[in-house]
Amino acid sequence: MHAEFERRALPAGRPLQLAVRIEGLALNSNPLRNRAASGPRQRLAPWARGRVPPALDDPVVCVEEVPGQLGLFAPWPRTFTRAHGQRIRGRTIPDFPEVQAVLQEMAAERRVGQTWHFHTEGGARLALAARPPDERLVHPETLADLPKMAPTLHEALKRAGLLAPPRPRLVPSWMSAGLGSCRECLAWTNERDQRCAPCLDWGAGRQAAPCHRCGRWLPLRDDHCRRCVLTAAETDYDLDGIRLDGGGQLWFGGPLAPRSRKGGLYGHRRLQRKRREAIRASRAARPVSEHLALPGQLELFHLPRDWTRLDERHLPALTPAARILLNGFVAHIKSRGWDAGRMNGSIRTLRVLLAHLGADAPLPEEDVRLIARRKHFHGARVVHYLRLTGRLAPDRHSDAALARARHLADTAPAPFRGPLNRWIDVLCGTAPRPSRPLAPSTVCSYLRLAAPPLRTWYEDGVTDLRAVTRTHIEQVLEPVQGEAAKSRATALRSLFRALKREKLIFRDPARTVSLTTAVVLPRPLADDMLRGALDRLPHAATGSASCSPPCTL
Structure with missing residues (x-):
């Protein structure tokens, strides 16, 4: 009971009586202090209080020293508990009655009970007992070692005149290594x-x-x-x-x-x-390019731009029109079902071009192709999109045959101009889906051969290439014969195959169209030449075996 009251363990070696647990005969006992139980605090029975010594003084807690003796070492930080205050409650501590009187006054002011006195008086004992032997005042920084009520004790010691003034924060020697x-x-x-x-x-x-x-x-x-x-x-x-x-x-x-x-x-x-935010902030602070192309401005003399020294990290800011055009290009890519991550080369090409030249005037096709020569840049889809939106300035140094093909496409009936230009892009390898380019002369020849059938269909009331059937193709192939019919059929097959590849038509009507062609037979040998050849053979069996096909004299 005394060990439980003092919160200390029992000494080893004491004899213990074992108890047998039997249903109905179990020994029941409650501890003097049940810390795990919730509810009101349990108190010691009156008979137990009389057997507890009224005063204790553990010499281990805050060892008493000779008053006035100088300390050899600086005081070390301590960690006190409430049990330490109870273990020295019987010790006579100088200046404790003055602090106790102040605590009673504060209790009357705050209208608190005995529990408050229990905690504050224990802390006051520890604070006064932990003073160095050569000092009477308590330093404020030592109050942090107390278990609780440090602000209250700070006020009580200050009223009692036992609180030392705060001193600058010092680093002890044992912490300065x-x-x-x-x-x-x-x-x-x-x-x-x-x-x-x-x-x-x-x-x-x-x-x-x-x-x-x-x-x-x-x-x-x-x-x-x-x-x-x-x-x-x-x-x-x-x-x-x-x-x-x-x-x-x-x-x-x-x-x-x-x-x-x-x-x-x-x-x-x-x-x-942070990097992305910094890039966005730096782009917002960049000025607009000084070389924006103005609509309607004439060119004094032409010089190709040098894009080899392009620094993509320090591009000029995009104008509102350029940003709209760039966002439209990204939306066009997504509408076609392409992965925008794989089109970064095309998006990068258009962003560079818009940052330096703007979007107010048509963008030169020559500059798009020059930028696309750099690593990780692509220009085929950019050229196609700019031509589709009418913002492309054709290359002035383009091939004459290719220019003739574009002219034929632009002079065709209005419903067929867009599909024909897309067909030219496929033949030149600049369509949204890149392909192997053909020679410009071949492209011009295909347009020249396909122009008469398109004009005939338009006159017959066909205004959309999706309405063309196999019958329409056979009708335009019937008036011509020989190589002319074969060439026209080849051009029409190429046209509808390209439109089907670009998903502009639902089916290819020229896929099953076939032409009857004459087979040229080999010319027979003269009789005298054949007779002389047989005379040179050693025997007739060799001649008949070596002749393919067999010859008849």
Whole structure:
């Protein structure tokens, strides 16, 4: 009972009586203090209180020293509990009655009961007993060692005149040996280790050398220590303005410290978001290009632009019209069912062209093809989209045969002009789906052969190539014969095959059209030539076996 009341363990070696648990005969006993039970606090029985000694003084708690004796070492931080205050409640402590009187006055002011007295008086005993022997006043920083009620005791000691004035924060000698922060990354709250765990992992397998940024002799990666690598990553895109000239920003240690791993930094996604935000901010702050093409402006003399020194990272800002055109191109790509991620080369080409030339005037086809020569740039779909939207300026140095083909397509009946230009794109390899290009002369020949049938169908009331059937094709092939019919059929097959490939028609009507062609037989040999050939053979069996097909004299 006394051990339970004093919250101390029983000494070893005491005899114990074993109890047998039988249903209906089990021994029932309740502890003097049931800490796990909820509800009102249990108190000791009256008979138990009389057997508890009224006063105790444990000499181990706050060892008494000779008054006025100078301390050899600085006081170490302590951690008191409520049990420590109870174990010295019988000790005579100087100045305790004055503090006790002040606590009674404060209790009357605050209208508190005996529980408040129990906690505050125990803390006051510990605060006064923990004073150095050569000092009478209690230092405010030592009140943090008490279990609770430190602000109340601070006020009570101040009223009693026993509270020392606060002194500047000092680092004791036992804490000034490089502990408390990492000596390599200088992280705070490092659990008093000289090197934190991330720095220990960083140094494994790396050679120490002078850092190129801070000059310290530490394990390096890419000629920089761990702290400089993290600082450079955090301030590479300095959105918050934390980059310091000639210095570095300190950070917290432990679980809040930035970490680095092989292949990237901890929080790689966060740094990528900072990069994207910085890129958007820098693009918004960029000026518009000084070389925007103005509509209707004449060219004094033509010089091809040099796009080989293009710096894609510092493009001018897009004008509102250019941004609308670029967004329309992306929407066109998605409407065709293509993956926008695989079309980055085409989107990049159009963005570069719009950033430098704008979208107010037609864009030169020559510049699109020059930009597309660079690595990771594509121009076929850009040329097609600009021609489709009427924003393409044709190449002035294009082939004469190809220009003739474009002229034939533009002079065709109005419903057929768009499909014919798409057919030319497929033949030249510049359609949305790239293909092997044909010679410009072949393209012009196909347009010249397909023009008369298209004009005939338009006069017969056909205004859409999706309405053309096999009968229409056979009707336009009937008036011509021989090689002319074969050439016209080849051109029409190429036209409808290209439109079916580009999904402009539902079916290919020329696929099953066939022409009857005359087979040219070989000319027979003269009789005298054949007779002379047979006379040279050794016997007739050899001649009959070697003649293919067999000849008849």
